[in-house]
Amino acid sequence: MRLVPLFGWPLTLVAALVVAVALAVSGRWLLRRDADPGARATWWRRAALGGVVLAVMAGPSLPVTEAVSVSNVEVYLVVDRTGSMAAEDWAGGPDAGGGTRLDGVRADLAAIRDAYPDARFSIIALDSTAARELPLTSDVDAVSSWIGSLQQEVTDRSKGSSLERALPLLAQVLAGAAEASSENARLVYILSDGEATDDGAGADAAAAAGIGWQQLAGVVDGGAVLGYGTEAGGSMRAFNGSADPDADYITDPDTGEPAVSVPDTAELQAVAEALGVTYLQRTGTDDEPATAFTDQDVEQVLSDGREHKRYTRYMVWPLGLLAAALVTWEGVALIRADRAVRELTRPAVDGAGAQAGGPR
Known part of the structure; x- marks a missing residue:
């Protein structure tokens, strides 16, 4: 196994720096002492997703030699x-x-x-x-x-x-x-x-x-x-x-x-x-x-003769499956968070509506 970056090492390193900065900024809010357990899980999930994306960009691969028919x-x-x-x-x-x-x-x-x-x-x-x-x-x-x-x-x-x-x-x-x-x-x-x-x-x-x-x-x-x-x-x-x-x-x-x-x-x-x-x-x-x-x-x-051709076979599909699972998890979490916010704000909205419709 070796690493052959899909887009070259410079772009991969820039992406790693961007991911690190984003995690550091979000960590200030999600990892604070008074944060709830769900917030901490969110940060770790996003950290895992960023790590998987960087791993895909790094291009884990295997050198392959294949014999092909040639005239x-x-x-x-x-x-x-x-x-x-x-x-x-x-x-x-x-x-x-x-x-x-x-x-x-x-x-x-x-x-x-x-x-x-x-x-x-x-x-x-x-x-x-x-x-x-x-x-x-x-x-x-x-x-x-x-x-x-x-x-x-x-x-x-x-x-x-x-x-x-x-x-x-x-x-x-x-x-x-x-x-x-x-x-x-x-x-x-x-x-x-x-x-x-x-x-x-x-x-x-x-x-x-x-x-x-x-x-x-x-x-x-x-x-x-x-x-x-x-x-x-x-x-x-x-x-x-x-x-x-x-x-x-x-x-x-x-x-x-x-x-x-x-x-x-x-x-x-x-x-x-x-x-x-x-x-x-x-x-x-x-x-x-x-x-x-x-x-x-x-x-x-x-x-016909046979010619040996060497090429690189990227082994990124397992990481792709993992990234897809993490993205799905993130989507589900965002949907739940949105529903929770709606539930918290609904009584206040209903109360305001009832007060506005009452006798003056």
């Missing part, structure tokens, strides 16, 4: 939002009731989120640069909000990209996570069409830093590489920051015709093999169900 799954999402991800070859394209590759990405992101409701998520967005837009968090609402706001990169700002642009940042994030919580399971999902448009700049930068996809395999426990797009590819509309279904198509500078983006399935397959995860090509037509990439055969994923 030990960390999910890392690398999401390609370059202009090519707006290619209109998802589920037949808009003319066939389909949409863009990003429509497929949003659906698959939602499936991953729902498959691991207790996991922690981190999101790395890939366009001309790679940025960690959502640190590791268990806030599912934040993940949902990010998915709902996912848009392609603004066309005028595009400077080309490739999967390798995300490699240094992903390696840094995974290394830090492995060092902080080596016992956790880390799932990596890469959602991209694999198309490189930076003339190898990203690959050269990763190679110069001595980082390759194979090096990440040791800290990756599962996940998948999900590719988007059809063999025929699709054209992409320009994007200026606001959705416009009638925006002009991005053109090929060599031909002046709408450019066609074709997924680089070889690149996607190579990344998946290096990481040791599943590779699936997604077109929105006859795709495998989401369980094909969310059902992970990893022992850590299938069993």
